[in-house]
Amino acid sequence: MFRSTRLLTVLSLLVVAGLIFSACTPAATPTAAPEVKPTTAPQVQPTKAPEVKPTEPPPPPPTAEPVGRKSKDPTVFNYLKFGDPETLDPHIDYESAGIGILFNIYEGLIVYDGAEPLKFVPQLAKAIPEPVTADDGSVTYTWEIIDGVKFHNGDDLTTEDVAYSFWRSMLLGDPNTPAFLLLQAFFDVDDATQLVDPEGNLVGDPEALKSADAATLEAACQRVKDAVTFDETKRTVTMKLVHPWGPFLPTLAGGAWATIMDKKWNVENGDWDGDCKTWQNFYGIPTESGILRDKTNGTGPYMLDKWEPEQEVVLIANPNYRKGEAVIKRAVYKNVQEFGTRFAALQAGDADAIDLGSVADRVQMDTLVAEDCDINTGECQPTDNPNGILRAYKGRLPLTRTDIIFIFDTGENSPYIGSGKLDGQGIPPTFFQDLHVRRAFNYCFDYDTYIQDVQLGEGVRSLAVTLPGQPGYDGTPIYEHDLAKCEEEFKLAEWKAEDGTSLWDIGFYMQIGYNAGNTGRQAIAEILAQNIGQVNSSFFISPLALPWPLFLRTRQQFGMFTSGWIEDIHDPHNWYVPFLTANGTYSFRAKMPKELTDKYAPYIADGVRETDLAKRAVIYSELNKLVHEDAPFIILSLAPSKHYEPLYLKGWYEGLNRNPLVNEWYFYEFSKD
Incomplete structure (x- = not known):
């Protein structure tokens, strides 16, 4: 059976030989386009991802307790991961490497109630208030803030700090940040610049914003401040939304964007002082030059000790x-x-x-499991491995998925699209604006190979951009792996070379990006590259791994990249906005054409305001069908997550860590035997 030699070599070495050898990640260099070869009819054979063979750990001496059953230091937790935070500014960070760190440093008004993703308890608030609806349809929440809270530097928490934090989170973040989560709830906009120019011409453009009318800028800021007011005497913060917002409480509990910062300390460190005359000067500052990128001062159980980029982050109690x-x-x-x-x-x-790095790595992890545990009851049963050092919980609700994102316009100077022309040595920057090209890629990907050989048969095809069980999900059509239809769509593509040669006859070259260390995403890139080469030997895709922060900054320059989304809140709106709106996290980077985002916008707006689940399902079902027809990305599959922990660790199951929306580890609940 046909097997990609490159795919086998790369992944086998990562999973097996990687146990013996440690390699350094090379500098990311765009790969040169290969010499164009004459097109020949490919022999279509099934894709086969590499077999993952478990490496048996060496047995311990007969009389010795297995290494790893006892913690070497019960006061230290060592977590080995791949990827560095983009920033430690809680209102700006919006990626998985930083959010878990920030969850230990900062706190918000409310937090999840243990493992429940839709239940909440107060954190810095005394109680969760009932919303009050006014005659004009606006909704007000009045929060009473607890006393006796101090920031890490010793400053007292004030109600002004709370209000300031929400002003800051909404006003300073561009589309690369989570600011939209609050702005949509409060004002029904995606970006603070839309309060200055409702047409959206200033979105993501800090320099243009600074040139806007001063009075208009100040008025926009004042609208934000009027929506979140404080009264230190009563120890209250009042929030006014323009209309009811179903996922408002999940939004407040969901991430660092709603955590509280120390205004006085921020200002002392050169950050925005809350003056409406100057907010525009702090909007959209790149993360790598952010004022508070490597400084923290929260109210949480841990403080930042040091951050050595690309090496380690250390927190202390x-x-x-x-x-x-x-x-x-x-x-x-x-x-x-x-x-x-x-x-x-x-x-x-x-x-x-x-x-x-991927589900496939569970093969190795399972060789260390001594106890298999029920995620619902917490009960554990011993395995037949007397030398095991881990317990494992299987079946945790998956709230994340990795997909392939098409870039509709990479820009003229992209180093990842070869020549930048349709000449067999590259692709034009707008290559994926052709619907037939997008559909061809969807038909070419071998979904079953990915599920069976990379997700170990545990994956289930995703029907829509949202999750199973969410309204409108069921019944959505999907693309199947079909090389004949892939070929047909490529031949229907409108792209032609300067001399009139068709895309099918001239071929193309591009790179697909993924973050270094994520072998699951590497497998996705390799499978797609192999499939595309099968359908036409003049089609070349070269996977390229980049370090996490560099990948985040440059992924929109690739013709396509593979990346994932972790729910902020357990609601379909939190999937549609980042993938399908004009200013969404992925759609904005992908330069999704206005004709598509305008088409989707009414469905997204109607869906989030509808409280009847059956009516919501009808709205979202229609939206999902449109997305399928337009094929703006390749939607892959979900696999249930599996949690591994050392036998000596206590506290994961009982608290916040078991919540599927809590990313990584909340150390305050832990202890070791």
Whole structure:
């Protein structure tokens, strides 16, 4: 059976030989386009991803307790992962490498009630208020703030700090940040610049914003401040929304964008001082030059000790935390690209937790499991592995998925699209604006191989951009792996070379990007490259891995990239906005054409305002069919998550960590035997 030699070699070395050798990630260099070869009719054979063979750990001496059953230091938690935070500014960070760190440092008004993704309890608020609806349709929440809270530097928490934090989160973030989550709830806009220019001409353009009319800028800021007011005497913060917003409480609990910062400390460090005359000067500052990129001062149980980019982030317990000092005194996030190195550290007891590069890595992890546990009851049963050092929980609700995102306009100077022309040596920047090209790629991808060989048969095809069980999901049509239809769509493509030669006859070359260390995404890129080469030997795709922060900054320059989305709130709106709106996290970067975002907008707006689930399902069902027809990305599959932890760790199952929306680890709940 046909097997991609490159795919086999790359993934086999990552998963097996990586247990012995540790490799450094090379500098990311665009690959040169290959010499164009004459097109020949390809022999179509099934795609086969590499077999993943578990590596057996060496047996311990007969009389010795297995290494890793006891913690080497019960006060330190060592977490080995791949990828560095983009920033530690809680209102700007919007990626998975930073959010877990920030969850330990900062706090919000409310937080999840243990493992429940749709239940909440107060954190910095005394109680969760009932909303009050006015005659004009607006909704008001009045929060009473608890006393006796101090920031890490000793400053007292004030109600002004709370209000200021919401002003800042809404006003300073561009479309690369989570600002839209609050702005949509409060004002029904995606970006603060739309309060200045409702047509959206200033979105994501800091310099243009600074040139706007001063009075209009100040008035926009004042609208935000009027929507979130404070009264220090009553110890209250009042929030006014323009209309009811169903996912408002999930939005407040969902992430660092709604956490509270110390206004006084922010200003002392050069950040915005809350003056409406100057907010535009702080809008859209690139993360790499952000004022508070590497500084933190929260109210949470952990404080930042140090951040050495691309090396490690170290947190230390807050000795003055109002609920008592944490048992785990030091949490160390180490950036280790190779799974084999991370796995070896776990075996040796030098790591308490590690990131997996893909579902396939569970094969190795399962060789260390001593207890299999029920995610619903918490009951554990011993395995037949007396040398195991881990317990495992299977079947946790998956609230994340990785897909392939098409870029509709890479820009003229992209280093990842070869020549930048349709000449067999590259692609034009707007290559994926051709509907037939997008559909061809959807038909070419071998979904079953990905599910069976990379997701170990545990994956289930996604029907829509949203999740199973959400309204409108069921019944959505999907693309199947069909090389004949792939070929047919490529031949229907409107692209032609300067001499009139068709896309099918001249071929193309491009690179597909993914973040280094994520072997699951590497497999996706390799499978697609192989499939495309099968349908036409003049079609070339070269996968390219980049370090996480660089990948985040440059992925919109690729013709396409593979990346994932983790729910902020458990609601379909949190999938449609980032993927389908004009200013969405992915659609904005992808330069999705206005004709598409305008088409989707009424469905998204109607769906989020509708409270009847059956009516919501009808709206979203129609939207999902439109998305299928337009094929703006390749929607892949979901696999149930599996949690691994050392036998000596206590506290994961009982608290917030089991919540599927809590990313990574909340160390305050942990202790070790």
